[in-house]
Amino acid sequence: MDTLPDLVLFFLSLILLTFSHNVVANESTGAGAVGVIVDQSCRRGKEAKVAMEIAIQDVYHNMNHSFHLHIINSQSNPIHSAFAAKDLINTHKVQAIVGPQTWEEAQLVADIGNQARVPVLSLVDATPRWAADRWPFMVQAAPNNFIQMKAIAAIIDSWEWHRVTVIYEDTESSTAGIIPHLYDALRESGVEIAHLLPLPPLVSSSSMNEELERIKQGQCRVILVHLSLPLAIKLFERAKEMEMMHKDYVWIATDAFTNLVHSINASSISSMQEIIGVKSYFPKNESRFQDFYKQFRERFISEFPEEDNREPGIYAVQAYDAVWTVCQAMIESDYQEDGGHQKLLDTILDSKFQGLSGKIEFTGQKLAPMSTFQIINVMGKSYRTLGYWSDAFGFSKSLVGKVSNSSSMKNSLVPVLWPGSSLTPPRGWAVPTKAHPLKIGVPNGTTFQEFLVVDYKGSGNDFSVGGYAIDLFNLTVQNLQYYLPYKFDCFNGTYDQLVQQVHSKNFDAAVGDISIVSSRLEYVEFTHPYTQPGLVMVVPARRSRSNKAWLFMKPFTNSMWIITGVTTIYNGFVVWLIERNHSSELRGSPLNQIGTLIWISFSTLFSLHGEKLHSNLSRMALVVWLFVALVITQTYTANLSSILTVKKLEATITNIETLQRSNAMVGYCRGSYLARYLVDVLDFKNNNIRNFSSANNYAEALRTREIEAIFLDVPIAKLFVAKYCKEFIIAGPTYKTGGFGFVFPKGSELIPDINKSLLNLSEEGKLRELENKMLEKEKCEGDDEDDQEGSSISVTSYWVLFILTGGTSTVALVVYVVHCCRKLEDAMSQTTWKLMFSVIKHYQLSRKVSDVESSTNLQS
Ligand SMILES: *[C@@H]1O[C@H](CO)[C@@H](O)[C@H](O)[C@H]1NC(C)=O
Ligand SMILES: *[C@@H]1O[C@H](CO)[C@@H](O)[C@H](O)[C@H]1NC(C)=O
Ligand SMILES: *[C@@H]1O[C@H](CO)[C@@H](O)[C@H](O)[C@H]1NC(C)=O
Ligand SMILES: *[C@@H]1O[C@H](CO)[C@@H](O)[C@H](O)[C@H]1NC(C)=O
Ligand SMILES: *[C@@H]1O[C@H](CO)[C@@H](O)[C@H](O)[C@H]1NC(C)=O
Ligand SMILES: *[C@@H]1O[C@H](CO)[C@@H](O)[C@H](O)[C@H]1NC(C)=O
Ligand SMILES: *[C@@H]1O[C@H](CO)[C@@H](O)[C@H](O)[C@H]1NC(C)=O
Ligand SMILES: *[C@@H]1O[C@H](CO)[C@@H](O)[C@H](O)[C@H]1NC(C)=O
Ligand SMILES: *[C@@H]1O[C@H](CO)[C@@H](O)[C@H](O)[C@H]1NC(C)=O
Ligand SMILES: *[C@@H]1O[C@H](CO)[C@@H](O)[C@H](O)[C@H]1NC(C)=O
Ligand SMILES: *[C@@H]1O[C@H](CO)[C@@H](O)[C@H](O)[C@H]1NC(C)=O
Numbered sequence: 096m097d098t099l100p101d102l103v104l105f106f107l108s109l110i111l112l113t114f115s116h117n118v119v120a121n122e123s124t125g126a127g128a129v130g131v132i133v134d135q136s137c138r139r140g141k142e143a144k145v146a147m148e149i150a151i152q153d154v155y156h157n158m159n160h161s162f163h164l165h166i167i168n169s170q171s172n173p174i175h176s177a178f179a180a181k182d183l184i185n186t187h188k189v190q191a192i193v194g195p196q197t198w199e200e201a202q203l204v205a206d207i208g209n210q211a212r213v214p215v216l217s218l219v220d221a222t223p224r225w226a227a228d229r230w231p232f233m234v235q236a237a238p239n240n241f242i243q244m245k246a247i248a249a250i251i252d253s254w255e256w257h258r259v260t261v262i263y264e265d266t267e268s269s270t271a272g273i274i275p276h277l278y279d280a281l282r283e284s285g286v287e288i289a290h291l292l293p294l295p296p297l298v299s300s301s302s303m304n305e306e307l308e309r310i311k312q313g314q315c316r317v318i319l320v321h322l323s324l325p326l327a328i329k330l331f332e333r334a335k336e337m338e339m340m341h342k343d344y345v346w347i348a349t350d351a352f353t354n355l356v357h358s359i360n361a362s363s364i365s366s367m368q369e370i371i372g373v374k375s376y377f378p379k380n381e382s383r384f385q386d387f388y389k390q391f392r393e394r395f396i397s398e399f400p401e402e403d404n405r406e407p408g409i410y411a412v413q414a415y416d417a418v419w420t421v422c423q424a425m426i427e428s429d430y431q432e433d434g435g436h437q438k439l440l441d442t443i444l445d446s447k448f449q450g451l452s453g454k455i456e457f458t459g460q461k462l463a464p465m466s467t468f469q470i471i472n473v474m475g476k477s478y479r480t481l482g483y484w485s486d487a488f489g490f491s492k493s494l495v496g497k498v499s500n501s502s503s504m505k506n507s508l509v510p511v512l513w514p515g516s517s518l519t520p521p522r523g524w525a526v527p528t529k530a531h532p533l534k535i536g537v538p539n540g541t542t543f544q545e546f547l548v549v550d551y552k553g554s555g556n557d558f559s560v561g562g563y564a565i566d567l568f569n570l571t572v573q574n575l576q577y578y579l580p581y582k583f584d585c586f587n588g589t590y591d592q593l594v595q596q597v598h599s600k601n602f603d604a605a606v607g608d609i610s611i612v613s614s615r616l617e618y619v620e621f622t623h624p625y626t627q628p629g630l631v632m633v634v635p636a637r638r639s640r641s642n643k644a645w646l647f648m649k650p651f652t653n654s655m656w657i658i659t660g661v662t663t664i665y666n667g668f669v670v671w672l673i674e675r676n677h678s679s680e681l682r683g684s685p686l687n688q689i690g691t692l693i694w695i696s697f698s699t700l701f702s703l704h705g706e707k708l709h710s711n712l713s714r715m716a717l718v719v720w721l722f723v724a725l726v727i728t729q730t731y732t733a734n735l736s737s738i739l740t741v742k743k744l745e746a747t748i749t750n751i752e753t754l755q756r757s758n759a760m761v762g763y764c765r766g767s768y769l770a771r772y773l774v775d776v777l778d779f780k781n782n783n784i785r786n787f788s789s790a791n792n793y794a795e796a797l798r799t800r801e802i803e804a805i806f807l808d809v810p811i812a813k814l815f816v817a818k819y820c821k822e823f824i825i826a827g828p829t830y831k832t833g834g835f836g837f838v839f840p841k842g843s844e845l846i847p848d849i850n851k852s853l854l855n856l857s858e859e860g861k862l863r864e865l866e867n868k869m870l871e872k873e874k875c876e877g878d879d880e881d882d883q884e885g886s887s888i889s890v891t892s893y894w895v896l897f898i899l900t901g902g903t904s905t906v907a908l909v910v911y912v913v914h915c916c917r918k919l920e921d922a923m924s925q926t927t928w929k930l931m932f933s934v935i936k937h938y939q940l941s942r943k944v945s946d947v948e949s950s951t952n953l954q955s
Pocket of ligand 1: 186
């Protein structure tokens, strides 16, 4: 990294050694002289020069000390700067050099300053960490701005963009300084760099066009620009011509551009509208700054009349503060004293005051890195401030009062105006349009039509696709937050070839029963698995007798049992009630009678003993009941025997060890990863495995015992077993594999969204619904001799019989009760007559008696 400068330094030292002998020292200017090396051909240097001159004036007014400034124009040439430094030190006897603004110049000047033990205050805002160790006399008087990369990452993260194209100026300071920090910041927020595009400082228009064209052809629409002002202006003008400053594009600029955005003339700024940027922040409300601002405007226009705009920026205030620091330190360290360089350096490093750019305080030869940035949006002839970002608090609309403290700029800052004067945030990548839909590869002919089917209607390319995988993909895309047009394209070849096609961008994606396999991840990216991942063994099934203790209950459902019991007892009760008067057996104590009742109830089910009945009513009830009971018992017997002959399905082989011991052949569904898995992981011999390409082939091979078992991915196995539910069964453990996923090219912008949409569908239960629908479509094939195997008989099939017997018994009961009542009534009425008669008789008798008595009374 620094071998080249070393070499340059070596030759330079040689030249300077000879050169310096010819210089006559100018003793008279030695005292209180400060050397300045700036590049006055650029705006940055111009601002710095004017600011430093103002600083010298202000020092004089404030501290009653005058200093000479020896300003040398480096013309942005590092060698020039080196000569200038030598000259300043040897000829002008400057006590300190306030320095170059680019790292390339600063290195050489620092090296010379270090040899002469003259403090060099560099104004470079991106200095590597090792510089302080290498050049003890170098002081970084401009804070490092590396943290702005975190702000940029936070902006990108805020809008959920996942990829970014980076255009940077190919200088040593960007490659060594800012780019690694950008990498780090982007990695932390999970943002990928789509292209990293270095532009040489003197890039030709044609090669810039080429690069921009490449970006335009690509998918990524978020472009980060880290270029110096002239190069950035050139780039944006080109981009504007190529219609890349339009809707859907996002341009983000670093402070290399934004710190000078106020200086751009109206004609140039019109080509860079709606750029957002990160700008170094310094407080502008202080009265000191207001004074400086006034002086600066006056002086700047007189010194550089060619400049359109005379506002001071961060580079001006930094230069002002650097000169102030030096002068203050020189006064404090008594600069007249000879050989006081070390003392001066120490005093500079001990400086502590409030400068125009903020607090000036050095730790380890440098200012604390800049941690607050302004977020700006270029608009009209200038820009507007959207808010601020600081390392500690994140985004906030303002720095005073209540800090909003948000990690996303989405709702915490002023709304952004995006390119194309749009208020809706761009998606960040080239969205497929109706004219250019996504081209989705689909494998030609999979094993299960329910999973994926390519249906050729006629000849040529006229086909339709369908099945679970397609339905799910449709649903996933519909569930996205935006409209995504796509079309399917059939691919004739192996799955690995299909994956390669996606890799080489012949397809934008692939959908099908494509397994997520590590070797494929080298070329493409998969979404979340959309099926249950795993590999299972399917083997032929045999039937086994079930032997459960409660099997005898099985022929009837519980309600059937209850209804039968209730009907039985009811019928028994009716017969008992009717027959009670005729048979002596049915009398006795209540307990005895209940026993008899239950006995009658149940014995009728199994034997006929109608001859014992005496009443026609009970006979009627019993005959109907006997008929019903006959039907029920016969049904029970028949169903029980059918249940006993039906056997449960059972796997013939339950583990792979059995297969390996018997050296059996096993099959697998075509697809390259399975063969390797069977051989490498499950330890099958290479010539014991065989591939098949259709469900019928597997079934046939299993039936003919060509293979003993077949290994299938879980979703395929489920379909297979659903289709041949009488013959084959899943056995043994599930081996962990990747499952099926949708395939996208590496770094596709769609993947995060598709991942999210898929997870959302599975959380909402839609995935399961779809899978059940697919399995239901699969009709069970094979022998269906015992289709209604072992189903229990329920009341619904017999309700007519129950109503018949229940009705008959009830009729008998009613007739009997009515009959009894009438008898009772007869008996009752007879009793009443008798009673009435006796009452009347008694009355008449008593009349007679009273008559006799009254007559006797009269008589007496
Ligand atoms: C010495 O300094 C004086 C005053 O700044 C200047 O006029 C003169 O040209 C300088 N001489 C040389 C040889 O640099
Ligand atoms: C400034 O310094 C000079 C001597 O260097 C002194 O005569 C003069 O009084 C000072 N003026 C003020 C305002 O301190
Ligand atoms: C504006 O600035 C650009 C580049 O700095 C320059 O090429 C152009 O001539 C300027 N336009 C005007 C009108 O000054
Ligand atoms: C200037 O603004 C800063 C915050 O931005 C604040 O802390 C300070 O008090 C303000 N100073 C004046 C003089 O308004
Ligand atoms: C801002 O949020 C961070 C964590 O998100 C917290 O540590 C910090 O204290 C907050 N600051 C303020 C001023 O609320
Ligand atoms: C899936 O989407 C494609 C394209 O939008 C359409 O042609 C096809 O009919 C859809 N299939 C189903 C099953 O919805
Ligand atoms: C897919 O296979 C069918 C026959 O299985 C064939 O007719 C058709 O041409 C194939 N499609 C492609 C794109 O190769
Ligand atoms: C598709 O592939 C099969 C074999 O995999 C081949 O027989 C057939 O010709 C191919 N069809 C086309 C159109 O390439
Ligand atoms: C999408 O999901 C897959 C599987 O979980 C994961 O490997 C991949 O990294 C995810 N992609 C993104 C961009 O989140
Ligand atoms: C299928 O097996 C044959 C040998 O039996 C082999 O040549 C072929 O490559 C296999 N196909 C796949 C897709 O694994
Ligand atoms: C799925 O997405 C929809 C729409 O974005 C949302 O309303 C719903 O809450 C999400 N469901 C889950 C489980 O996250």
